[in-house]
Amino acid sequence: MTDRLTGKTALVTGAGSGIGRQVAERFAREGARVAFTDRDLAAAQDAASAFPTSVAVELDIADEASVAAAFEGLAVDGFDVDVVVANAGVQLFGQDAKIADLDLDVWRRTIDINLTGAFLTVKYAVRAMLGRGGSIILTGSPTALNGEGADFTAYSASKAGMHGLTRTVAAAYAAEGIRVNTVAPGYTETPLVSAISGDPESRAAIVSRIPLGRPGTPADVEGIMVYLASDEATFATGSTFRVDGGMTTL
Numbered sequence: 001m002t003d004r005l006t007g008k009t010a011l012v013t014g015a016g017s018g019i020g021r022q023v024a025e026r027f028a029r030e031g032a033r034v035a036f037t038d039r040d041l042a043a044a045q046d047a048a049s050a051f052p053t054s055v056a057v058e059l060d061i062a063d064e065a066s067v068a069a070a071f072e073g074l075a076v077d078g079f080d081v082d083v084v085v086a087n088a089g090v091q092l093f094g095q096d097a098k099i100a101d102l103d104l105d106v107w108r109r110t111i112d113i114n115l116t117g118a119f120l121t122v123k124y125a126v127r128a129m130l131g132r133g134g135s136i137i138l139t140g141s142p143t144a145l146n147g148e149g150a151d152f153t154a155y156s157a158s159k160a161g162m163h164g165l166t167r168t169v170a171a172a173y174a175a176e177g178i179r180v181n182t183v184a185p186g187y188t189e190t191p192l193v194s195a196i197s198g199d200p201e202s203r204a205a206i207v208s209r210i211p212l213g214r215p216g217t218p219a220d221v222e223g224i225m226v227y228l229a230s231d232e233a234t235f236a237t238g239s240t241f242r243v244d245g246g247m248t249t250l
Helices: 018-029 041-048 064-076 104-129 153-176 191-197 200-207 219-229
Strands: 009-013 033-038 055-058 083-086 134-139 178-185 240-243
Touching: 009 018, 009 064, 009 104, 018 033, 018 041, 018 083, 018 219, 033 041, 033 064, 041 055, 055 064, 064 104, 083 104, 083 219, 104 134, 104 153, 104 178, 134 153, 134 219, 153 178, 178 219, 191 200, 219 240
Parallel strands: 009 033, 009 083, 033 055, 083 134, 134 178, 178 240
Antiparallel strands: none
């Protein structure tokens, strides 16, 4: 590790597993104090336990009171965030579908968690950073960029909304020194996509669309997140950084 984040304080949502955990752990190894936040407090505590200066916080991104309480509680404890990663989300395999077949409840649940959850996370991140500046990173998706999510209407729309949120907030707060960017991982094998990774036929079909010829891992995403969190990225805002093995080049 290179201590690129020494002196910074970071908050990562969905840090109990998958990409969120990988990124939060890497931030801590790079010298940051990290708030590992997750709806599953036990998972966040397990992830944070290896890092003495880090903390675990229960946070439900779809609940404004929960988001507000997490940010306020951290500030009281001296965790003034410099970096926030809005990573938590859902993909409702077996329920999300092409639009003619999509139930309204599945649409609402996906939007409430992914898009409204990102809105609330970013809202309170910006409030915490006003007067100091900082870096906000959203976890997007290739489904927001091309037709990769044709069978996942709600998920694709929620991620497209997150990409739009990045551009809007970046433009609105650039003068305040707050940078906002999206990282769009490709098919990355985490618990979120076990419905695909556990089905050899589905897995082979999606891997066949990745020019680099393999699925992504959470470790493939952490490096770009470190860059965007660091002072090396002070001129990067409003952008989408694709880490998808070339999937969106096709």
